[in-house]
Amino acid sequence: MKTFTYERARTPAEAAAAAAQDPTARFIAGGTNLLDLMKLEIETPRRLIDVNGLQLDRIEPTQDGGLRIGALVRNTDLAADKRVRKDYAVLSRALLAGASGQLRNKATTAGNLLQRTRCPYFYDTNMPCNKRKPGAGCSAIGGFTRPHAVLGASEACIATHPSDMAVAMRVLDAKVETVHPDGATRSIPIAEFHRLPGNTPHVETALSPGELITAVTLPKPFGGRHAYHKVRDRASYAFALVSVATVIQKDGSGRVALGGVAHKPWRVEAAESAMPRGARAVAEGLLAGAKTTDHNAFKLTLAERTLGAAITQARS
Amino acid sequence: MADQEDLSLSRRDLMAAGAASAAIAGAPAAAQAAPADAPSLAQVRFKVNGQKRALTLDTRTTLLDALREHLKLTGTKKGCDHGQCGACTVIVDGRRINSCLTLAVMHEGDEVTTIEGLGTPDKLHPLQAAFVKHDGYQCGYCTPGQICSAKAVLDEIKAGVPSHVTADLTDDPRLTETELRERMSGNICRCGAYSNIVEAIADVAGGLAKGDRA
Numbered sequence: 001m002k003t004f005t006y007e008r009a010r011t012p013a014e015a016a017a018a019a020a021q022d023p024t025a026r027f028i029a030g031g032t033n034l035l036d037l038m039k040l041e042i043e044t045p046r047r048l049i050d051v052n053g054l055q056l057d058r059i060e061p062t063q064d065g066g067l068r069i070g071a072l073v074r075n076t077d078l079a080a081d082k083r084v085r086k087d088y089a090v091l092s093r094a095l096l097a098g099a100s101g102q103l104r105n106k107a108t109t110a111g112n113l114l115q116r117t118r119c120p121y122f123y124d125t126n127m128p129c130n131k132r133k134p135g136a137g138c139s140a141i142g143g144f145t146r147p148h149a150v151l152g153a154s155e156a157c158i159a160t161h162p163s164d165m166a167v168a169m170r171v172l173d174a175k176v177e178t179v180h181p182d183g184a185t186r187s188i189p190i191a192e193f194h195r196l197p198g199n200t201p202h203v204e205t206a207l208s209p210g211e212l213i214t215a216v217t218l219p220k221p222f223g224g225r226h227a228y229h230k231v232r233d234r235a236s237y238a239f240a241l242v243s244v245a246t247v248i249q250k251d252g253s254g255r256v257a258l259g260g261v262a263h264k265p266w267r268v269e270a271a272e273s274a275m276p277r278g279a280r281a282v283a284e285g286l287l288a289g290a291k292t293t294d295h296n297a298f299k300l301t302l303a304e305r306t307l308g309a310a311i312t313q314a315r316s
Numbered sequence: 317m318a319d320q321e322d323l324s325l326s327r328r329d330l331m332a333a334g335a336a337s338a339a340i341a342g343a344p345a346a347a348q349a350a351p352a353d354a355p356s357l358a359q360v361r362f363k364v365n366g367q368k369r370a371l372t373l374d375t376r377t378t379l380l381d382a383l384r385e386h387l388k389l390t391g392t393k394k395g396c397d398h399g400q401c402g403a404c405t406v407i408v409d410g411r412r413i414n415s416c417l418t419l420a421v422m423h424e425g426d427e428v429t430t431i432e433g434l435g436t437p438d439k440l441h442p443l444q445a446a447f448v449k450h451d452g453y454q455c456g457y458c459t460p461g462q463i464c465s466a467k468a469v470l471d472e473i474k475a476g477v478p479s480h481v482t483a484d485l486t487d488d489p490r491l492t493e494t495e496l497r498e499r500m501s502g503n504i505c506r507c508g509a510y511s512n513i514v515e516a517i518a519d520v521a522g523g524l525a526k527g528d529r530a
Contacts, residue, residue, distance in 0.1 A: 005356045006375040006421050032417045035378070036398050048375070050422055076411075080477045085485040096480040100502020101469065103399060105411045106418065236480065236501035 002044040009049050012056070012214050013183040018049055020181035020210025027051050027212060029072055030106040032099075033115040040125060042116075042132060056214055059083070065220035068177075071110035071213045075099070075165065078109060087221035090245050093228035094168035100237050110213035113166055113176065113193065114205065117159035117263075118239055119148065130156045130201045138201075146295040147241065152262040153291060157201030161194060161264050162239050168228060169216060170265035171245040171257040177215040178207065187217070194264030201263070224249045225314040229306045230259075242299050244306045248314035252276030256286065256310075258303055279308035358421045364389065365433030373420050380404045382420035383430060391431040391460045395504070402503035405461035405468075406430050412468035414502075431460035434467065443467055446516035454507035462503045466517045469499045473521075490525040493518070 009015030019025045026045035028034055029052055037043040056070035059081050067088070069078060078084060079095035099107065121127045121139040128136040140148055140158050148158040174190040188206050195204060207213075224247040232238040240260035248254035254275040257267040271285025283304040290300055355374040362369060364387060371386055380397075383389045383406070392415060395403030399417040406415045407429040435441030443463045446452070453459045473489050481498045482489045489495055496514050505513065518524045 001376045003353050003355050004375055006358050006419070028419075028422070031419065031422070032399055032414070035417050035419065039398065048419075052422065076472075076477060085478065089485050092478065092485055093480075096478060096482075100402065101472065101479075101499055102402060102405055102412050102414045102465065102502045103417075106413050236498050 001038050002041060002046070004046050004048050006048050006050065008053050009051050010053070012051075012054055012179045012212050013181070015049050015051050015054065016179050016210045016212040017181040018047075018210075019212070022047055023209065025049055029108040030074070030111045032103050032107050033111065037116060040123065042123070042125060051212070062217055067218045069109050069216045069218070071108060071215055073109045075104035075107045075109070075112060076101070078165075079104070088168075088172060088218055089226035090171060090228050090247055091165065091168040091218075091226075093226065094164040094230075094243075094245060097228055097230040097240075097243070098164040109165070109216055112163050113169075113213065113216070115163060116204070118162045119159040120144075122159060130197075131159065131204075132202075134200070134202050144295060145293045147239070147260075148293075148296055149262050150290045150292045150296055150299045151258075151266050151287065152196045152264070154197045154199065154201070156199050157197035157263070159197065159201065159263060160260055161262070163265075164228065164230060164240065164243060164259055166190070166194065167243055167245045167257050167259035167265040169218075170267050171247055171255045172218055174219075175217045176213055177217060178211045179214050180208070181210040185214070190216075190265070191267070197263045204263075222247070224254060227310050227313060229310055231302055231306055242302045242306055244303065244310055246307070246310040246314065248275065248311065252315075254311075254314070256282060256307060258286070261299055261303060275311070279304050279311055282307060360421045360424050362423045362425060363427045365429060366427075371420065375419065375421055377420045378416050379406070379408075379418045379420045379423060379428070380415035383415060383428070389430050389432050392464075393457055393460055395458065395461075400504070401458070401461075402465060403458050403461040405464045405503065407464055407468055410468075410471070412465050429464070431463060434463065441467075442520045443516065446519045447513070450512045450516040450519065451509070452513040452516040453505070453509050458503060458505045458507075462500070462505065462513055465500060465503045466513075466520075469496065469517070470521055472499065491518070491521050492525050496524075 024046035028048045028050050057072040058070045059073055060068045062068050075095050079092045085092045119140055122129050122131050127139040130136055130138050138157055149160045169190050176188045176193050179185050193206055226247050228245050230240045230243040232240055243259035245257045255272055257265050268286045271282050274281035287300050357372055358375050359372050380394055383392050392406055393403040395401035397416045399414045404414055404416040405412050408426050435444045443466050473491055476488045478485055478489055479495055479498050481494045493514055496517055
């Protein structure tokens with residue numbers, strides 16, 4: 001691990017200002033992904049700004065009947081929150097399907113959104129990777145691509161986003177609240193928060209330098225049957241091959257987002273009008289434009305069948 | 317009996333000496349490094365197993381390394397050092413975490429409990445006794461992490477924290493084999509003692525809920 005200085009931030013704006021001044025600085029909260037990457041020297045911050053003391057660890061109702069989840073709320077606490085379990089069960093389910101009890105106790109809401117891909121070529125510092133070193137090339141393309149993206153990928157990167165939580169937040173139309181170094185705040189729709197790789201796969205989110213996530217807000221509950229189906233190589237403690245977050249209403253209408261298939265949670269609102277007609281009809285639009293390899297073409301079939309299972313369960 | 321005690325003491329001393337010599341061997345390399353790479357030092361004060369501790373550490377020191385290399389509490393094990401195996405599980409302020417994926421300096425004022433704080437050879441924690449009774453290990457390397465994790469798992473179920481296999485999110489979770497297996501999935505045992513580990517934990521909890529093995 002490279003050496004770094006360590007400091008505790010006192011206010012969100014102060015933390016943002018400190019990070020904006022120093023491009024080698026990183027925020028640290030749970031640290032479960034960042035420290036892993038620092039040990040491998042994939043991340044090499046020279047300055048760590050500990051944001052754990054910023055009191056962003058509460059879940060509060062919003063004025064319009066939704067919930068405001070502080071950036072530092074731990075994954076365990078968010079999944080266990082009674083309001084979330086009752087009104088946003090897809091979010092509880094997604095969180096509980098991810099990582100281990102130990103990791104969920106540390107990992108935060110904002111950190112979960114900002115975690116990096118688990119592409120094995122990103123992790124292997126002996127292999128070129130456009131995320132680690134822009135312009136170096138992508139070792140995954142032409143390599144072993146079973147876990148990789150089948151939607152929205154580019155010639156520069158075919159990595160997937162590993163978060164389960166973000167897939168549920170996408171189906172719930174969450175918004176990401178941030179503070180800029182000058183103290184100004186903004187709210188970013190989750191659909192615009194994560195970026196597709198394009199020619200700049202190292203730029204993963206809409207955040208500007210120093211911008212700090214302070215909360216994630218959920219809209220007023222909209223009912224329906226909530227489910228998160230995660231298909232993986234073992235029954236627990238593994239990343240998704242494909243995951244399907246659904247909220248399905250009694251009349252058969254509904255929403256769906258996919259994980260494990262793209263550089264961001266994958267949702268195509270226009271395809272959702274086909275929900276009452278079943279998974280095949282939805283898949284036509286949801287999976288349109290997919291580009292697969294021999295190793296990962298199974299993800300399309302898997303996504304459609306998993307959605308089919310979710311629809312069947314919601315009707316039962 | 318006296319011989320056995322001597323043996324265990326000398327083994328601990330040997331491990332402590334090994335850690336100390338490793339630290340000395342590392343020192344010249346740090347001294348030769350360019351100033352920009354010089355270690356940054358920071359102080360941290362926390363309680364470990366009820367005892368106040370104050371350390372001045374290289375900021376890079378994980379909680380795991382602080383416990384093992386600085387406080388000589390070698391009961392907590394380093395397995396993968398990347399949060400994948402759970403051997404380093406300790407309890408901080410009542411919650412289990414991977415001590416390898418957290419910096420020691422981030423634990424100012426915290427209360428850390430390691431396996432040494434749960435029980436002693438003369439007075440085993442009920443989980444330690446149950447692991448012995450049920451043969452919940454073979455090589456034993458993952459066991460301190462398994463036991464710290466298991467203690468927290470029982471507390472989590474009591475507190476009503478749901479898991480991936482909890483059928484109804486609006487209900488309190490039940491103590492079932494499926495629940496224990498899911499909740500313990502962050503602790504890998506390469507000897508494969510899993511079924512006995514589940515039995516040991518269930519024994520301490522007073523048995524599994526009826527109608528389990530779904």
